[in-house]
Amino acid sequence: MSHQYTAAVIGAGLGGRASMAGLSASPRFNLVAVADIQAEARAAVKELYPSVRTFPDHAELFAACPTDIVCVSTWPPSHLEVTQAALQLPLRGILVEKPLADSFSAGRQILELIRARNLPIAVPHGLLVADHSTQVLQRVHGGEIGELKLVEIQCTGWDIINAGIHWLNFFVELTEREPVEYVLAACDASTRTYRDNMQVETLAVTYAQTVSGTRVVMNTGDYITFSEQIDDTLFRLIGSRGTIDFYGWEPRYRLLNASYPQGQMFEFERGPFVLHQRHLENLAAQMDRAQPDYAIPEGSLAALELCEAAYVSIRNGSVPVPLPLEDFTPPSPVDWQPGLPYSGQGGGRNGRLLPPHPQQIDRPVRNAQSEEA
Numbered sequence: 001m002s003h004q005y006t007a008a009v010i011g012a013g014l015g016g017r018a019s020m021a022g023l024s025a026s027p028r029f030n031l032v033a034v035a036d037i038q039a040e041a042r043a044a045v046k047e048l049y050p051s052v053r054t055f056p057d058h059a060e061l062f063a064a065c066p067t068d069i070v071c072v073s074t075w076p077p078s079h080l081e082v083t084q085a086a087l088q089l090p091l092r093g094i095l096v097e098k099p100l101a102d103s104f105s106a107g108r109q110i111l112e113l114i115r116a117r118n119l120p121i122a123v124p125h126g127l128l129v130a131d132h133s134t135q136v137l138q139r140v141h142g143g144e145i146g147e148l149k150l151v152e153i154q155c156t157g158w159d160i161i162n163a164g165i166h167w168l169n170f171f172v173e174l175t176e177r178e179p180v181e182y183v184l185a186a187c188d189a190s191t192r193t194y195r196d197n198m199q200v201e202t203l204a205v206t207y208a209q210t211v212s213g214t215r216v217v218m219n220t221g222d223y224i225t226f227s228e229q230i231d232d233t234l235f236r237l238i239g240s241r242g243t244i245d246f247y248g249w250e251p252r253y254r255l256l257n258a259s260y261p262q263g264q265m266f267e268f269e270r271g272p273f274v275l276h277q278r279h280l281e282n283l284a285a286q287m288d289r290a291q292p293d294y295a296i297p298e299g300s301l302a303a304l305e306l307c308e309a310a311y312v313s314i315r316n317g318s319v320p321v322p323l324p325l326e327d328f329t330p331p332s333p334v335d336w337q338p339g340l341p342y343s344g345q346g347g348g349r350n351g352r353l354l355p356p357h358p359q360q361i362d363r364p365v366r367n368a369q370s371e372e373a
């Protein structure tokens with residue numbers, strides 16, 4: 001029988017409960033303690049898991065009940081503080097919820113601290129372990145829809161940082177982590193919506209393109225009107241030789257290509273909480289061999305950079321934000337109103353007389369080989 005690791009969860013909301021369910025369902029773990037600042041959340045845990053010890057904060061839990069792994073499942077702004085405290089324990093592994101933190105720099109710091117300990121980490125992006133979406137990744141990487149040109153995402157009831165990071169993480173993996181040239185985003189924030197302790201947009205469009213030109217266009221916000229009858233999320237992948245549509249967590253996708261010229265729906269079984277369990281069991285496997293694999297956390301950090309670049313773009317009047325984000329210097333505000341008649345005065349340049357952009361010469365082409373095959 002494989003070694004069973006003891007586990008604690010900090011934060012007993014939706015994310016924490018997904019970890020608790022995954023830990024309890026897995027023979028690889030023994031869930032022993034949970035901390036939450038809210039008494040009602042602790043009471044709900046006691047009802048579900050009577051033998052689990054509960055604590056009002058992470059410091060008390062860590063002092064009284066150190067465990068082999070800790071799941072950091074609080075809201076993003078406290079991920080760094082809770083992770084730093086957890087790293088004082090003789091941990092064997094750690095799960096840090098997406099987004100790794102509320103900012104790219106804090107997320108990077110978390111990953112650096114964990115790497116410095118050579119500690120295995122899980123970041124539970126469900127699409128990276130779900131049956132339908134992993135098959136979508138394989139088909140795209142295998143060239144089944146040709147060269148990936150465009151990823152369109154529509155998602156209602158959510159925002160760029162909280163759910164959008166899952167979707168942008170999937171874009172990062174679809175493009176095999178190809179560097180992103182820039183991110184450009186616009187939003188309305190008139191309703192002053194917050195979610196998961198973060199100020200978020202009412203309605204937003206996030207646009208990014210990789211160096212070879214693959215684009216993502218993501219429409220998020222409190223209420224999105226969909227282009228077709230769907231529940232909450234739509235992905236549309238457009239390739240040079242086909243398309244794939246899927247619906248976020250719904251365990252199905254539709255493929256249209258030369259092999260399925262009428263389109264074919266592929267359907268899968270859905271298992272409750274199975275996705276966190278899969279990430280946790282992958283973490284256990286890394287812990288067994290004491291060999292961390294940082295591929296998923298690095299992809300998650302790349303997605304966090306895209307999320308923050310979108311918000312930086314918005315904060316600066318929807319300017320393009322080239323990556324890496326740390327090199328970005330906000331431009332000075334410009335007195336120019338696109339869409340108004342040009343008066344013939346006040347400077348400017350004639351857009352009909354522009355020389356070609358240097359980057360339009362010798363652009364890299366992604367998947368050039370599979371395109372020729």
Ligand SMILES: NC(=O)c1ccc[n+]([C@@H]2O[C@H](COP(=O)([O-])OP(=O)(O)OC[C@H]3O[C@@H](n4cnc5c(N)ncnc54)[C@H](O)[C@@H]3O)[C@@H](O)[C@H]2O)c1
Pocket residue numbers: 010011012013014015016017018035036037038041056057058073074075076078097098099124125126162196
């Ligand atoms: N991977 C996934 O599929 C997934 C799904 C849901 C949530 N999440 C992530 O989980 C994290 C939490 O979100 P949620 O949906 O569970 O939010 P939530 O509002 O449902 O619950 C958060 C819980 O954390 C508690 N909490 C907050 N700060 C705390 C602290 N410092 N110490 C102890 N407890 C604290 C709150 O009291 C609350 O009970 C977020 O990062 C979110 O993105 C991930």
